[in-house]
Amino acid sequence: MAVYTQLSAEVLADLVAQYDVGELVSAKGIAEGVSNSNWLIETTGSEANGNRFILTMYERRIDIADLPFFLGLLDYLAAHGCPVPRTIHDRSGASSRELDGKAVALIEFLPGVSVDRPTPSQAWNVGKVLAEMHEAAHGFRRSRANDLGPEASARVLAECGERALAAIHPDLPATIGVSREVAEQWPQGLPTSIIHSDLFPDNVLMRGDRVSALIDFYFACSDAMAYDLAVTHAAWSFSGDGRQFRADVGRALVAGYESVRKLNDEEREALPLLAEGAALRFVSSRAFDWIDTPADALVTRKDPMDFVRRLEYYQREGKDAFAS
Missing domain, CATH: 3.90.1200.10 (Aminoglycoside phosphotransferase (APH), C-terminal lobe)
Structure with a gap:
């Protein structure tokens, strides 16, 4: 994960409004990684249906033609009991959208921490x-x-x-x-x-x-x-x-x-x-x-x-x- 593209609060709010997840409350860029721009998004959605998400803008090394594979795989594995985040589909049912000529996707946020020194x-x-x-x-x-x-x-x-x-x-x-x-x-x-x-x-x-x-x-x-x-x-x-x-x-x-x-x-x-x-x-x-x-x-x-x-x-x- 990383941030190559800067998005204003207004642009992010307009984007989030395309999904049935509530209104944008906060967005924080995530600096780790090297391939895409990512933000941790919080909305007014209910906790039961989720109010925290990962927004990804695809920037580098990823062929946009492969997105149906990547996002479909997430949904398939989640549906088959694997601990994998679902893709959040927009109001039209699409798993990804275009913003400023780049593809973006909203992904379910799952709780947990990454370990630095695994046991x-x-x-x-x-x-x-x-x-x-x-x-x-x-x-x-x-x-x-x-x-x-x-x-x-x-x-x-x-x-x-x-x-x-x-x-x-x-x-x-x-x-x-x-x-x-x-x-x-x-x-x-x-x-x-x-x-x-x-x-x-x-x-x-x-x-x-x-x-x-x-x-x-x-x-x-x-x-x-x-x-x-x-x-x-x-x-x-x-x-x-x-x-x-x-x-x-x-x-x-x-x-x-x-x-x-x-x-x-x-x-x-x-x-x-x-x-x-x-x-x-x-x-x-x-x-x-x-x-x-x-x-x-x-x-x-x-x-x-x-x-x-x-x-x-x-x-x-x-x-x-x-x-x-």
């Missing part, structure tokens, strides 16, 4: 809910290709260029060659479903050890379920800067996942390479955003080296990173 118990429950989401999503009829796979990571890093990467950190240019090798070795034929593919701790809301919401599905796609687990492992099992691997959290995450859906032998064998690809995805996207983000945007830039350290750990430890 093994929290990680176990996240793994369980991730597997339940994969199982539920088998019935979703839409599909979307993963446009941020290993080949895309290799391409983005190459396009950033050695000089620009070195300006961020002298070790970054080496990831260009590594990303090509991972793309060439990428496993094929693993079991698929709709995956979240971006399940960082700040995209999970917790109430104690319980998962109250999975949010920010704007990178969801059709891909290998084990890859989604690898992405989540890379996001949850390390300190924020990637310097410390928390083996107990990693073990709990995988155990929680397998309490619902057992991995097959091919998936287990592929996990280390899938985790390398996951790390490289965030190295490439963070490097690109670091270079491309406007200086005046209300955005917190993220250090790609946090995931270079994860990449190096998976390269060094291999299967031991996923030992039970």
Whole structure:
């Protein structure tokens, strides 16, 4: 989440009036994240029907043609018992609208907090809910290709260029060659479903050890379920800067996942390479955003080296990173 576009109180009030949620009371920009502009909206609507929402304006890296997939997926998963926020449809029944030439959507606000340092118990429950989401999503009829796979990571890093990467950190240019090798070795034929593919701790809301919401599905796609687990492992099992691997959290995450859906032998064998690809995805996207983000945007830039350290750990430890 982030704020690239500034909207006046009058514009926000007019927009909220297009929904049956009451009148606008307050709107607060949310600075975290890098892809869209977001506001926490409070209205005069009843607490029973909801009076807090997330308003999203789609700015970067999201093809508007994919919005029916993203928003339809939220509604489908919510209807099938997953802790996922619903899309709020406007008075005409549309799940998104256009404002100043950009698409916007109003999303249900679900309570909970994102944890900075997850416990093994929290990680176990996240793994369980991730597997339940994969199982539920088998019935979703839409599909979307993963446009941020290993080949895309290799391409983005190459396009950033050695000089620009070195300006961020002298070790970054080496990831260009590594990303090509991972793309060439990428496993094929693993079991698929709709995956979240971006399940960082700040995209999970917790109430104690319980998962109250999975949010920010704007990178969801059709891909290998084990890859989604690898992405989540890379996001949850390390300190924020990637310097410390928390083996107990990693073990709990995988155990929680397998309490619902057992991995097959091919998936287990592929996990280390899938985790390398996951790390490289965030190295490439963070490097690109670091270079491309406007200086005046209300955005917190993220250090790609946090995931270079994860990449190096998976390269060094291999299967031991996923030992039970």
